[in-house]
Amino acid sequence: MPATPPPPLLRRVPPGVWTAVTWCAGAALSFLLRLRLPGESEPTVYPGVLLYRWDGLTALALATALALTGSARLPRRPLGALGLLLAGSVIGSTALSVAEIPLLQFLAVDVAVCAIAATWPRRTxxxxxxxxLGVLIGYAATRVLCGWPVGTSTELTVALTTVIAWLLGNSAHQAREHAERSRTQAAAQAVTAERLRIARELHDMVAHSIGIIALQAGAARRVIDTQPAGARDALDAIESASRETLSGLRRMLGALRQAAPVPGPATDVQGLGLADLDRLAANTTAAGVRVDVRRSGTPRPLPPEVDMSAYRIVQEAVTNVVRHAGAGACRVTIDHREDALSVEVVDGGRGPERDTGYGYGYGLLGMRERVGLLHGEFTAGPRPGGGFRVAARLPVATVPVAPVAAVAAVSGAAVSGAAVAR
Known part of the structure; x- marks a missing residue:
């Protein structure tokens, strides 16, 4: 399988690096604002008394050390790292001799809050x-209690930026959770759809052959003493049907074990289609139930999924006739139209009134699912004059078949699920 592409360069930078860069940029800009730059008559902000003294520079160095240490610990201990960043912002503001915590000294905290909200649980x-917000309120309250001036408007602005940073991080967290839930749901739907596909294939492949084998075995049992040649022919048919079914199962399991993606819901590993309908009719007729195949319209190449689904629908309907209807014959009608392919199987047997398994087994459910995947129409039920009718209309225009993004890694689970579904 192809390797997962690496994330964008900026996404690969750890949050701690962003907080460290933000702190250093804010500290550098704080110094620049207190210098008279070219073109200015005076500095934007007058430097405080402590800024160029040893105690002020020591405080700034300590604040920087705390901020960098907090940035390094941010990926492992987010709240402890945030505490160090908050302490650095408070100490750095004290060295600047200002009445509030400036935004430049709090930007690193905002970045940390955004990163924590985006990557850690909501409670964190x-x-x-x-x-x-508590540090901002506590800083302002301390200055008020000490009788010092407070830059209330600046503190409110800094608090607003912190709230915005949390909102941005929380939105990113929710978006990532939604994407993860969507991926999980899509994977579960893919596995479920693949299990249903394999269940349909196994049912259609095995049920028909078992029905033929049961009929031939019964016929052989009845005539084994009086007509040994007829019994021998029946046993030959049983052997042929058994070998064909076993071969089909081996091909299906071989396809599932391949490293490439397994076939989708409308792909048959055996490549069966309406071209095999005459052989199906001949085998069923040899088993004792005559199948009359009628075709109308102008035959033309069909999409593989339509061709295979039409064959499987006929196969399952004929199997139900053999196993449940108690009829000696059935009629299969294939109608090629301009925009659709119509399939109809009717019989004159007793129908589901005497055997509820005919009307409510997995066979009819599988046929309905096949037609639904192709956006077609399906009906099945007793006929007014007796017997049973199965009809399907499959569009032959280009239609979006429901995709299944299943890979070989889930094939084993799909096979076991198919066995349970049967």
């Missing part, structure tokens, strides 16, 4: 938001 993100 809410705690990170509460810690950040």
């Amino acid at each position: 993100g809410l705690i990170a938001l509460a810690m950040s």
Whole structure:
């Protein structure tokens, strides 16, 4: 299988690197704002008393050390790392001799809050938001209690940026959870659809052959003493049907064991189609139930999924006639139309009134699923004059068949699920 492509370059940068870069950029810009740059008559912000003293520079160095340490611990201990970043922002603001925590000293905290909300559980993100807002409130309250001025408007702006950072991270977290749920649901649907496909194939492949074998075995048992030649012919038919079924099962299991993706819901590993209908009719007639095949319209090449589904529908309907109807004959009608292929199988037997398995088994369910995948129409039920009728209309125009993104890794589970479904 092809390797998963690497994520974009910016997505591969750890959150701790972003917080460290943000802190360093904010510290550098804080110094630049306190210098008279070219073209300016005076600095944008006048430097405080402590900025160029040893105690002020020591405080800034300590704040930077705390911020970088918190950035390194962010991937493993998010709340502890956020606490170090908050401590660094408070100490760095003290060294600047300002009345509030400036936005430049709090940007690294905002980045950390966004990363925590995006990658950790919702409860952890809410705690990170509460810690950040609590520090802002506590810093302002301390200055008020000490009788010092407070930059209330600036603090409100910084708090707003923190809330926005949490909202962005929480939105990213929800989007990732939704994508994960969608992938899980799609994988489950793919496995379920693949299990149903294999169940249909096994049912259609085995049920018809078992019905023929049962009829031939019964006939051989009745005539083995009086007509040894007839019994021998019946046993030959049983052997032929058994070998054909075993060969089909081997081909199906071989296809499932391949490394390539397994066939979709409308793909048959045996390549059967309406061209094999005469052989099906001959085998069934030899088993004791005459099959009259009638064709109308102008035959033309059919899409593989339509061709195979039409054959499987006829095969299952004929199998039901053999096993449940108690009829000596049935009629199969294939009508080639301009925009659709119509299939009809009718018999004059007793129908489901005397054997509920005919009307409510997996066979009719599988036929209905096949027609549904091709966006066709399907009906099955007793006939007013007696007997049973199965009819299907399969569009031959280009139709979107439900895709199944199943790979060989789920084939083993699909095979076991098919066995349970039968």
